[in-house]
Amino acid sequence: MAEFNRKEFGERLRKFRKDKGLTQENLARVIKKNETTIGRFESGLLIPNAEEIYLMCNELEIDEYELFNSNDTLLRKKESKNPFGVNKLYVYYYGYYPTTNKFAKCKFVINIIEKYDYCTIELCDYNSNRIYLQGHLEADNYLAFFRFNNYKPTSIRLECSQFNVNIANGIDGLMKGVFFATGNTYNTSVKKCFFSKENLEFTDEMLESLNITDNEFEEMKKINIWYVNIENKQDYEQ
Numbered sequence: 001m002a003e004f005n006r007k008e009f010g011e012r013l014r015k016f017r018k019d020k021g022l023t024q025e026n027l028a029r030v031i032k033k034n035e036t037t038i039g040r041f042e043s044g045l046l047i048p049n050a051e052e053i054y055l056m057c058n059e060l061e062i063d064e065y066e067l068f069n070s071n072d073t074l075l076r077k078k079e080s081k082n083p084f085g086v087n088k089l090y091v092y093y094y095g096y097y098p099t100t101n102k103f104a105k106c107k108f109v110i111n112i113i114e115k116y117d118y119c120t121i122e123l124c125d126y127n128s129n130r131i132y133l134q135g136h137l138e139a140d141n142y143l144a145f146f147r148f149n150n151y152k153p154t155s156i157r158l159e160c161s162q163f164n165v166n167i168a169n170g171i172d173g174l175m176k177g178v179f180f181a182t183g184n185t186y187n188t189s190v191k192k193c194f195f196s197k198e199n200l201e202f203t204d205e206m207l208e209s210l211n212i213t214d215n216e217f218e219e220m221k222k223i224n225i226w227y228v229n230i231e232n233k234q235d236y237e238q
Contacts, residue, residue: 004068006044012067014042016060030059061087061113081119083139084171084197087112090126091163092202093179093193094210098132099125105202110146110163112137121146133161142168165195172197174206 017027017038024035024042031037031052040046048056057064089110097104109129111122119137123146124130133148146163165177175195182188192210200206 006047008044009047009067010042010044013056016062016066017042020060022059027056027059030055063115081117081139082112082114082137083141083144083167084112086197087114088197090196090199091123091179091193092196092200092206092210093191094207095179095181095189095191099128105207107202108132121148123148133159139167142166163193163195174200 017024024038028035028038031048033052037046041048053064053067057067089112091106091108091110093106095103095106097106107126109124109126111124113120113122121135121137122131123133123135125132135146135148138145138147144163144165144167146165147160148162149160159182161179161181163177163179165175167175173196177193177195179191179193180188181191192212194206194210
């Protein structure tokens, strides 16, 4: 049986706290203790109880076992299921805005919560932070799929939606993607959208570039298939 190492436990707690950008005082508030307690946890002088570990892991956005695992199987950045390297993306498209019940420029935030071998996601209102949909991220080095659903008994209606984005040409600029969704009358829709790791203003120029081009429409009529022109920021700016 492996022996529990209090010092290594504390060192991992300190690392996850600093990676999250939290102070000892920040983490202490979560468990309703003072920062001295967190210091004792991190030095190995004191071990938190099960409830304290649960609350701290929620705040640090890690799984509990990551505080106890001392070998090489912990998640490393090169093994990450999140190719964007950030925990938040901004999404821009023209569509039905739920709070105003009108069609307008829509700006949302996708929160990416990274676990050991998968990523959960939340689609949030940019202004109110209200969570509209939850789901998961599937991605490799070329494509990313954000799949959302609201399979809950309290949901008014069944809703599934998905964002697809081409990341092969780079993820540090303004990326084009596609949004598949259903409307209030269950009609399906496909929209172009932008993704960005930076919080950008949704300009009229961006909106104009999200229209279906004449070339795209002509191709649609020929083969009955729409191939959206998914580009990165450099292509867009040119």
